[in-house]
Amino acid sequence: MTLDITVVNVALPQIGAGLNATLDNLQWIVNAYTLTFAALLLTAGSVSDRIGRRRIFLAGVGLFTVASAGCALAPNAATLIAARAVQGAGGAMVLGTSLALIAGAYEGAPDRRRKTAIALFTAGGAVSAATGPLVGGVIVEWLSWPFLFAVNVPIGIFILVAAVRKVPESAAADAQQKIDWAGAVLAVLALFALNYGLLAGSEKGWSQTDVTLALGAGGLLAAAFVAVQWRLGSHAMLDLRLFAIPTFSGAVLLSFAARIFSFGMLPFLTLWLGGILGHTPFQIGLILLAQSIALVLAAPLSAMLTKVMSVSKVLALGMAVVATGQFLAVGIGPGDDWTAVLPMLVLLGVGAGFTLPHLLDLAVGVVPASRAGTASGAANSFFPLGTATGVAAFGVVLSGKVDATMSAEALGRLSVPADGTGPLRALVTAGQFDALGAAVPSAARGPVLDLARGAYTEALSAIFLIAGVAGALAALASLVLVRDTDAHRAEAAADAD
Numbered sequence: 001m002t003l004d005i006t007v008v009n010v011a012l013p014q015i016g017a018g019l020n021a022t023l024d025n026l027q028w029i030v031n032a033y034t035l036t037f038a039a040l041l042l043t044a045g046s047v048s049d050r051i052g053r054r055r056i057f058l059a060g061v062g063l064f065t066v067a068s069a070g071c072a073l074a075p076n077a078a079t080l081i082a083a084r085a086v087q088g089a090g091g092a093m094v095l096g097t098s099l100a101l102i103a104g105a106y107e108g109a110p111d112r113r114r115k116t117a118i119a120l121f122t123a124g125g126a127v128s129a130a131t132g133p134l135v136g137g138v139i140v141e142w143l144s145w146p147f148l149f150a151v152n153v154p155i156g157i158f159i160l161v162a163a164v165r166k167v168p169e170s171a172a173a174d175a176q177q178k179i180d181w182a183g184a185v186l187a188v189l190a191l192f193a194l195n196y197g198l199l200a201g202s203e204k205g206w207s208q209t210d211v212t213l214a215l216g217a218g219g220l221l222a223a224a225f226v227a228v229q230w231r232l233g234s235h236a237m238l239d240l241r242l243f244a245i246p247t248f249s250g251a252v253l254l255s256f257a258a259r260i261f262s263f264g265m266l267p268f269l270t271l272w273l274g275g276i277l278g279h280t281p282f283q284i285g286l287i288l289l290a291q292s293i294a295l296v297l298a299a300p301l302s303a304m305l306t307k308v309m310s311v312s313k314v315l316a317l318g319m320a321v322v323a324t325g326q327f328l329a330v331g332i333g334p335g336d337d338w339t340a341v342l343p344m345l346v347l348l349g350v351g352a353g354f355t356l357p358h359l360l361d362l363a364v365g366v367v368p369a370s371r372a373g374t375a376s377g378a379a380n381s382f383f384p385l386g387t388a389t390g391v392a393a394f395g396v397v398l399s400g401k402v403d404a405t406m407s408a409e410a411l412g413r414l415s416v417p418a419d420g421t422g423p424l425r426a427l428v429t430a431g432q433f434d435a436l437g438a439a440v441p442s443a444a445r446g447p448v449l450d451l452a453r454g455a456y457t458e459a460l461s462a463i464f465l466i467a468g469v470a471g472a473l474a475a476l477a478s479l480v481l482v483r484d485t486d487a488h489r490a491e492a493a494a495d496a497d
Helices: 003-010 012-019 023-051 053-072 077-105 111-142 152-166 181-204 209-235 240-244 246-261 266-276 281-305 311-329 338-365 369-405 408-412 418-429 433-439 442-481 484-496
Strands: none
Touching: 003 012, 003 023, 003 111, 003 266, 003 281, 012 023, 012 077, 012 266, 023 053, 023 077, 023 181, 023 266, 023 369, 053 077, 053 152, 077 111, 111 281, 181 209, 209 240, 240 246, 246 311, 246 338, 246 369, 246 442, 266 281, 266 369, 266 433, 266 442, 281 311, 281 338, 311 338, 311 442, 369 418, 369 442, 408 418, 408 442, 418 433, 418 442, 433 442
C-alpha cells in the first residue's frame, strides 16, 4: 500500500506520454489514490471495530488487488484515475485495520513482543517509501509502467490466501456503537469538491463556473462535516475535541506538513528530471534514493537526540533542516543538472528522519487511552491529505508561472500562432518536452524550448521557496504546540477512565 504511493511518481512522464495525459490527469493519478485513502481511513477503522477487522482487511486486499489489475489494463487516463481511486479505498481498509489485527494477535503476550511486531510493521512502511522511486524506476526501465500495478495482483492473492488461513477475527469491545456514516460521506464529498476546484482552477482558470461551484460546495460540505463531528462528540468519526490538546494539534499539523514537503513536491521534481533533463525512470529512482537513504540513516539518530533534548526540539530541528534544504534549491535554472537539487534531497531525508518516527507516537500518547484509535487514525489520515494538498497547491504555482512566462504575446514573438499557445503550455506543465519540440516548427523550436525550460525551472524555484517558508513556520509551530505537560494530562485522564 505504501509502495504504490511512491512508485507511480517516477513513472509520471511515461504514463503521461502513453495515455496522452495532461497535468490535471497526472495530478489526479496521484491524488485519486491519496484522497480516497485519506477520506476512508477513519471510517474503515471504525466499521472494522463493529463488524470485524479481518473481514474489512480481506475486503480491502481484494479491492486493492482487483483495482491494481484495472490500473495495469487502463486504456486511458480517466480509467486509470478511477482505478487508482478504488485502490485508495482498498488501501484504507487494509491499513485502517492492520495495527488492530497485530495488537489482537499479540493480546496476552509480553508487551515487548507486541511493540516489536508494531515496530516491524512501521519499518516495512518506511522501507517501502524509501525504495519506492528506485523500484518504480527499475520496473518502468526494463518492463513498462502497467507492470507497476500488475505486480500487486499475485501479491494480493497470496495475502488473501494467507490471511484466510492464519489471521484470526477480532472486534472492539464497543462493537455495538453506531457508525458515523454522515461524517464519512461528508468528508469524502468535501475533499472531492475542494480538490477538484483546486486542480480544475489551475488548468482552466479560477473564474470558470464549475471551479467556483466546486470550491463553494467544498467549503459548505467541510463546514457541515465539522458541525456533525462536533455534535456527535466521542461517537464521531473524528472527535474534534482532541484538537484542543496542543500537542495533538501539533502532531497532526506536522504530519500534514511533512507530506507536503516530500510527496506533494515529488511529481514536479520527477517531471523536471525526466522531462527536461531526460533521465530514465531508473536514473530518476537512483537520484531520489539520496533522500530515502538519508531518511533511513537519520531515523535512528532521531531516537538518540530525544535522550538529550525534548521531542519538540527534535521536531523543530527536523523541520528547520527541511526548510534549509528547500532554500538551498531556490534559484535553480534551466542550465542546472540533477546535482543542483542533491543537497536539498539529502536534507529533506534527514529532516524527515528526525520528524516522522515521533509523529504517530505523539498523536496517540497525548490523548486518553480510550481515544487512542481515533488519534492514530486522524494522524494517519493527514499524511495522504498533505500529499494531495501539496500536489494541488504546487500545481497551481506551476501552471501560473508557465502561463505568465509563455504568454500568447511571448510565444507570438517566436512566431507561434495564438491558437497553439494553450496546447504548448499544457505540454510544458505536464513535463512532455519531447512532444513540445515536435509540436513547434523547426525554426522556432530552440527558442520555444528555452522559454519552456526557463518557465518550468522558475516555477520549481518558486515551489522550493514556498515550501522552505512553510518548513520554517512548521519548525516554530512544533516549539509552540508540542508540550510535555500534555502527556502528563493524558496519563491522568487515562487513570480517571
